[in-house]
Amino acid sequence: MTEYLTRLNQAQREAVETLDGPLLVLAGAGTGKTRVLTTRFAHLLLTGRAYPSQVLAVTFTNKAAREMRERVSAILGRPVEGLWLGTFHALGARMLRAHAPLVGLSPNFTILDTDDQIRLVKQVMEAGRLDTRRWAPPAMANIIQRWKDRGLTPERITAAEDTDFAAGQGRAVYAAYQARLKALNAVDFGDLLLQATELLRSNPEVLAQYHHRFRYILVDEYQDTNVVQYLWLRLLAQARRNICCVGDDDQSIYSWRGAEVENILRFEHDFPGAKIVRLEANYRSTAPILAAAAALIAHNEGRLGKTLRPGRTDAEGEPVTVVSLWDSDEEARMVGERIETLRRDGHALAEMAVLVRAGFQTRAFEERLITLAIPYRVVGGLRFYERQEIRDAIAYLRLLVQPADDLAFERVINVPRRGVGEVALRGLHEAARAQDVPLTVAAARLIAEGGLRGKAKEGVAGLLRDLDRWREGLARDGHVAATATLLDESGYTAMWQQDKSPEAPGRLENLKELVRALAEFETLGGFLDHVALVMENEEASAGDRVSLMTLHGAKGLEFDTVFLPGWEEGVFPNQRALDESGAKGLEEERRLAYVGITRARRRAIISHAAHRRIYANWQDSIPSRFLEELPEEQVARAGSAALARDQRIAAPSVFAGNAPLVARAPRTIEAWEARSRPARADAIPVGSRVFHQKFGYGTVTAVDDDRLDIAFEKAGAKRVLDRFVEKA
DNA sequence: TCTGAATAGCTTTTT
């Protein structure tokens, strides 16, 4: 019966069997975190400590939730029902729906996506006479989101915390935005947790009910939790204190969206008497890969401290390779060639990945892989519900459920074209605001009073009539039939059928998929929640393909071979991360590098190019400081510079018709380095004030050979080659 | 209401 326990190592077993009291499991990359979490879950059930419905299990992504559900079922040998297992947001939504009136919502509230959220913020800002060209609504929406992440309702924001943004009107915009949400009976993603937390905070009887229910709490990826998530968990855990959080402070890479590494660093303090178990045996990677990752991350401060050690007996392997290249084209060629070679040697493409810092970097590799006819897939991109046609269709459905959903009304009023333009819409808005009613009501009154004319009148009246009819159909024939009718009668399907663009057939296909998915739900409301919170793209990427993705997207995945291109100052570590968050930003970039390296099972190939085209022009790039932090003995430096020189000298760049490339003096890495090497007679000491052509004036904060860290007055902190600056 | 030209701005991303 406890056979599943024998498959664990000592530390894992301890993490599984310590059932009572607060427990923090520090799980390094590849140390069997998911196995521990799922085994612990199953163990709770199998030992009779709890029924499935008495365990609260929280993840960040739907994928992680699905995986946990499947693996727990596998251990139990049967599907588990009645679980409170899901993402923070899905569980928050579930609680809110159950007690909506207590926070001033009705249970059929709408969940707005980021797009709706920004549109609403923009409307609120415009109503407050703020210049939305000077103050970008997406930035304002982001500020509000961060406030929500920190558990701050508008009332809790002190004047000191209000930003300079929006002329000090931030708080006011936030308050007005919340008022609009309430009027629309809607919540945004942040509210799912903020309001759920408010609910528990101000309704002790509700909280007590959940205390009674949840005997055990499991939390995945604890290092990624933000303040509200932490508060929500703490409220739920405070009575029984049976909370187990699993995470890795070294893999915290989401601070920019509100995650607080401090949550994990403070666990012992928050839950006195907490036990801490470290999982350090790595079963994924070879010894050189682990050594490289460990050496790199050791440069960070404020870690809880964990050392990955090889957990496999066959852990020897090839060294981590660092390849220096002339330019970004050569880098793409190098990656392409190595992939070809590996493929020829029988390695599966699905076991190779190219991990980049930023999305735009994938393009160079895509182009290269296309010319080489190597199948690939780009992971990430639009989610199912972010597609235009899906959002339109959902807006129609939302209107059926909630006639007061103004955002949905605005979205579909002129899609397909009904002759209702900006002018007519403004009229509707004014009437609605004056009478304090939803747009649909205002529209009906306006038509009755003759306030609309011509095409606009016909269009609006027609839609209102149709909506009523579809709503009757919904009650009579059920949501599947009603949706099919709606898409047909609204002319929405016809609109895409007439569209000649190459995407149109795919969009129609997606609409069919939507109706198919709809059939799996009992109610329209349940389906809308599913689409907003859960539904993902079917990965139409079956087959043996190389994966291209961002480092963020790669977290939690593993591959035999991992390519890590673009390790250059400014790209990685990313300049903006350094500008905005300084030393903290640098540490997070370093954790990202750590995540990247630890994705590799057998091979990691890191590269940097001396020249890179950024937007319009070519720029010299200096190697990332992270390269210097790798342990020399575990790394093979494989500059293809010599090869590059031979090729270039033998065949001067006739292809590159652009003169600059030919004319640029040093054409090899060595020559380029030689040019930059000659020790300057007039060395620039720390503290010097210097001038840089592009970045202006600054002060040298550190000197490393020919590299200078400079705090520029305008451009912020950067690392540049000394030959680019002069003493001021 | 719709179209084409001008213009700003450009990490990472789940829900």
Next chain:
DNA sequence: GCTATTCAGA
């Protein structure tokens, strides 16, 4: 260099 958004004019 590309693209998403905004503005002027038909």
